[in-house]
Amino acid sequence: MEIPKTYDPQITEDKWYAYWQKHKFFKSTPDKREPYTIVIPPPNVTGVLHMGHMLNNTIQDVLIRMKRMQGYNACWVPGTDHASIATEAKVVALLKEKGIKKLDLTREEFLKYAWEWKDKYGGIILKQLEKLGASCDWDRTRFTMEKDLSEAVIDVFIDLHKKGQIYRGVRMVNWDPQGLTAVSDEEVIHKEVNSKLYYVKYRIENSLPIEYITIATTRPETILGDTAVCVHPDDDRYKHLKGARVIIPIINRSVPIIFDDYIDIEFGTGALKVTPAHDVNDYNLGVKHNLEVIDTIASDGKMSAAAQFYVGEDRFAVRKKIVKDLDEMGLIVKIEDIKNKVGYSERTDAVIEPKLSMQWFLKMDSISNPALENVLNGKIKLIPEKFVNTYKHWMENVHDWCISRQLWWGQQIPAWYDNKGNTVVCKTKPEAFNQLRIKNAELRIEDVRQDEDVLDTWFSSWLWPISVFDGFKNPDGADINYYYPTNDLVTAPEILFFWVARMIIAGYEYRGKKPFTNVYLTGIVRDKQGRKMSKSLGNSPDPIELIEKYGADGVRVGMLLCSPAGNDLPFDESYCEQGRNFSNKVWNAFRLLKGFEVIDAPQSNTNKISVAWFDAKFNEQLNIINDCYHKYRMSEALMNTYKLVWDDFCAWYLEMIKPEFIDGQAQPIDRITFDATIIFFERLLKVMHPWMPFITEEIWHLIKDREDKECIIIASWPILDKNYRWDQTRVFEECKDIITTIRSIRQQKQISPKTKLKLFKRSAPGGNHFDDIIIKLANLESLESTEEPIAGAVSFVRKTESSFGEFFIPLEQNINLEEEKARLTKELDYSKGFLKSVEIKLSNEKFVANAKPELIANEKKKQADAEAKIKAIEEQLMSLI
C-alpha cells in the first residue's frame, strides 16, 4: 500500500474522535484511582468558538490527556453558561427582526422564545470543541440554567440572605441604558475618551449687581438635576458666598451653595455642580448635606418628566442642545478639550449611567476572607504567580456585589412582596404567602408578587465547580466527594475577579474547601498589531477554518508553541503552519519506518551504539518534559517534545540507523534495531499525544496491529528511567560537533555530501566510541588514527571523550594555506582568550577565597582543557608550515 507523502488530517480526525467516543474513553466515573479533574470555564451559550477558546481548551485538553495517560481518573466536565445579558440581548434583537417587541410579551412568552433559541443554537460551541479534539466527558455536560443548577442558585441566595449576607437597598448602581439593567462594578469598562469640559455661569440669587459663579462640567445635560453648587471651604474666591443660593439656568431652580473639602480647588473653577441622582460623588455629597435628589434621566437614557425640559430626548442629544441653549443665553464661559474616563457596559458597550435604584447586594467583606487567605498562603496557586498581587489588591478592596439584574433570562430572585411593603425571601409562592400572612393577615395569595429581577450570571457560575457535581442537591454524593476539590482551572486573567475569586469564595462557603488547586491563567490572543482579537474588528480567524486548513493537531501545536502562562499571544497563521509541518514530519518518520525491510541478522555496532544513545537521550528529555509539565511551563514542554522528535529522533537517530543503499537497493535492517526503534517511536507518540491527539492515534494503529480498545489515548505515559546513561548523551554531543564541523568544511570547500572523505585523528588513546557513527553521518571512507600530523590536509581540533583530538582531512585539491592558517588562528585566539579569562579568575585571591570549591575545581578543569586545546591547535598550525 502506498502511503501518501503528506499527512492528511481530514481523513483521520472525525474518525478517531468518533472512535474515542464510541469506546467511552472520555468518560469518567468515581473509582479507586486518584481523580484528576478540570471543570471547563463554561462558554456563553451565545458563543461561537474563537481563538481564546481554542487556546484555553487546548491547554485543558493537553492536561487532561496527559493525566489520563499517567493513570489518573481524568474527568473534564463541559458545559455552557446562560449569560443573561448577552443572551437576552440576542433574543431581543432576534425578536425585533421578527417585529416582536419584548415589552409586548409576558415574561413567560419571552422565556419560551429564549429557551427555543437556546435549544437551537446553545450547543454550537460544544460541537466546535469536538473539532479541536477536546476529550470532555460529554455525558456530564451541564448548563448553568438547567433545573438542578438553578435550584442551587436559589438555595444559595436564600441561605446567604438568612445569614444576613444579602440585603436589598437603594444605591447608586451602574446602569446600562441599552440592556436596561444594573450591572456590577466589574462589568464596567473604563475607557479614556476625548471630552469637553464646559464652563457654565450660574447666577447668584438676589445678587446686585448680578454676580455669577462659574462651574465646570463634562455633563451639562445633568444640569436640570442639580440641587446644589459645592465649593471648598478654604477657597478664597468663594468665601463670601456662605449662605448664598444660586439659580440653576433653564429650569430656574434655586439651590444652596454648600462647602465641602471634597472639592479639588485646582480643578476647573473650583466650583462643582451637584447632581445627586446622576453621579456617585454627588450622591455622597447629597447624603452628607441633605440635598434633594432629582432623577432627570430615565432608565432608557432619555430625559424623564422630572427634568421638565427636553423630556423624552436622549441624554447625548440633550447635551448638544443644552449647550447651544446655554450659549444663546450667554452662560457658556468657555469650552475646553479634556480627556476623561467614561464607563462602558462590558456586554452592550453602552455608556454606563450612574443611577439610583433598588437592588440586591451581597456583602463581600467577611465572606471573602478565606478566599484571600488561601491564595496568599499558597493553598491555591495562581500561575503565573504575578497575578497574586493583583488578586490580593482586589480582594482587599472588594465592594459589595450588586447581584440583581433587570432581565428575564436568568434565575428569578426568590423574594416575595405583599401589597403593604412586606418582603420575604423563600423558595415558593405558597411558602411566601404563609410567611407574609403573619405580618399581613388579610393577604390573599393573588397579591403575593415575586421580585421581577433575575440574578447576575456570575451568581450562578460561581457555584460551577460544586454544582456540576450536584454538590448542592446531593452534598454527600459520590461525585462531589470524589471529584471535589478539582485540580486545575484554566481561564483568562480577565475573569479573575468576575469568576475565579468568587468560585473560591463559594467553595469555602459551601464546601469548606477550595474549589481547585491550580489556576492557570492564559494570555489574550492578539493579532499582529497587538490588538485584541474581536468580532467587531474582524481580525480574528475562525478556528474551525484553521483546523480545516492545518489540521487540529497543527493548530493546537501552533497555538501552544508560543504561549507561556499569562503572556499574550500575538497570533499569526504561520504558527499553525509550523504545527502542520511538524505533523508532517512525524508522518514521514512513520513512512520511513514502515518502509524498512526487516531481517533476522546480527546488530551492527553502529546500530547498537545508536540505540543505546537514543534510549539515554529520550530519558534525558522525558525528565525535562515531565518537569515542565509539573511547573505548568506548557510551551516549554511542547518545545522540548518538538525538538526531541524532530532533531534527536528524526535528524540524528533515524539517520544513524537508516540502512544504506547499495546499487540503488535499500538494505534491510536487523530486527533488534528495528524493534527498538518501534519502541522508541511509540514512546515518542505517547509524549506527543496530548498535543497532537489525532495523528498520534492514527500512526499508533498503523504502526502495529492492535486490539480494538488498545488506543494511545489510554496508553500509559512512558516511565522515566532515572538511571539512563547520561554520559552517552554528553559524549554524543562531541560526536555531533565533529560531524557538523566536517559538514561545514564540505560546504566551505564546496565538496559534495556524496563525496566520501578520509578522516585522520591524532589524539590520546581510547575514545572512539562513536567513530562508526561519525563515519556514517559525515560520509567518510575511513577514520584512522595517526601518530603524526598530516601535512597539507584541512585540519581542526575538537573535543573527544577524554581530551582534545586533532583531525585531518586530506583533500584531492591543494588547500589554501593562508585560509587554513586564518581559520586555525581564529580558533586559537578564541581559546587563548578563554584561557586568559579563566586564569584571571583563578589568580584572583578573593575568588579563590570566596567561591565554592566545586566551582574552583571546575575552573581548574577549564584551564587544563583550554591549555590542551591550545597545544593541539598550535601543533596543527606548525604542521601547516
Next chain:
RNA sequence: GGGAGCUUAGCUCAGCUGGUUCAGAGCAUCUGCCUUACAAGCAGAGGGUCACUGGUUCGAACCCAGUAGCUCCCACCA
C-alpha cells in the same frame, strides 16, 4: 491617582539559588542541495552594548537605586 509587571537576535520567548566563553531556543533570514521518509524537506552559516545610568560583589542579563519606554489591573475628581 494607586498598584503590578515587562524591556534579551528581525519576530515570539527561555535564561528557575549571581559562577562553564552565558549570551540561548524556535521561527524568520542567508548559502548550498529536488541526496529513493519528508522541498510542509536536508545540510551549513550569519544575527544581540541583555532598555539606559549608577551602585553592591572576586564575579551581574540576574541583586539594589534612579531614568526612559511599554502593558495590565484597580480607583467616584467634576
